[in-house]
Amino acid sequence: MNKKFTLYYGGxxxxxxxxxxxDEFTKEKAEEFIGFFSRSDQFTKSPDPIVExxxxxxxxxxxxxxxxDLSFYGVQNSFENKEGFFMLDGSEGIExxxxxxxxxxxxxxxxxxxxx
Numbered sequence: 001m002n003k004k005f006t007l008y009y010g011g012x013x014x015x016x017x018x019x020x021x022x023d024e025f026t027k028e029k030a031e032e033f034i035g036f037f038s039r040s041d042q043f044t045k046s047p048d049p050i051v052e053x054x055x056x057x058x059x060x061x062x063x064x065x066x067x068x069d070l071s072f073y074g075v076q077n078s079f080e081n082k083e084g085f086f087m088l089d090g091s092e093g094i095e096x097x098x099x100x101x102x103x104x105x106x107x108x109x110x111x112x113x114x115x116x
Contacts, residue, residue: 025093
């Protein structure tokens with residue numbers, strides 16, 4: 001199995017991560033990962049443990065990239081020693097292929113009031 005998964009941030013097509021999963025990322029690995037963080041029967045996105053695990057990993061990639069203002073390589077490298085997670089270089093059956101984050105900064109001082 002070679003399958004790609006894409007998660008978009010907040011529906012914006014310019015902020016996303018793409019992960020690829022191979023046969024090395026087994027159902028058992030996925031269940032172990034899910035169980036590390038919560039009960040393994042608590043699925044939020046899919047009853048398939050592989051899909052659920054990939055969704056949670058992709059979500060963490062987005063979180064790490066957005067909050068840390070990291071590039072693709074920064075996100076990938078941040079998972080090398082991240083407790084409970086897999087390295088995202090493909091060595092464990094899951095690889096981060098793309099990570100894109102908007103460079104548009106929101107100025108908190110831009111505040112507009114309309115009407116009376």
